[in-house]
Amino acid sequence: YIMDSAKNFKPQLFPRAISLQTGSLYSLPEQNKSLSRLNSYGTFKFIRSEFKRVGNDHNDNLLNAYYYTTAFQKKKLQFELGGFARSNNYMGAEISATWKHRNLFRGAEILAIKATSSLEVAVNDSLQENNNWRVGGEASLLIPKFMAPGFKRAGFAYIPKTRFLVSY
Secondary structure, eight states: OOOOOOSSSOOOOHHHHOOOOOOOOOOOOHHHHHHHHHTSSSSSEEEEEEOOOOOOOGTTTOEEEEEEEEEEEEEEEEEEEEEEEEEEEEEEEEEEEEEEEESTSSSSOOEEEEEEEEEEEOOOOGGGGGEEEEEEEEEEEEESSSSOTTTTOOOSSOOOOOEEEEEO
């Protein structure tokens, strides 16, 4: 059973990640695989699992598995500032801003848009006219599915992902 009263995620997201099957024996490797898969979506900040006895006298050996997840903040704006020195006597600084939207279509998709600007300055007197200014942008969409023709679902430890990237 999936309880998502806010309907933040599509219901088919969780069965793809949880490898424990109803009626199967408990397996620590399968439990770890389920936690790794949920973590590999990149949309959950905290993931906790809990096992409780069914409580029926006839089924003393049965457990119910519960997974409690806390999602990351959906939208995030991040700034980065850096400096660099190159072996060809150039020094410079770079600034970038990245906006992320986690769970874009309620299927754990991640959209990231990044703008970058940098300046390279020559410290050698003979190269001072060769200062460089760069401006760039990048947009990427990460989908937690391997989107290729003829690909069959396999028992990977992590959820396969497809990334679409456009940059200039």
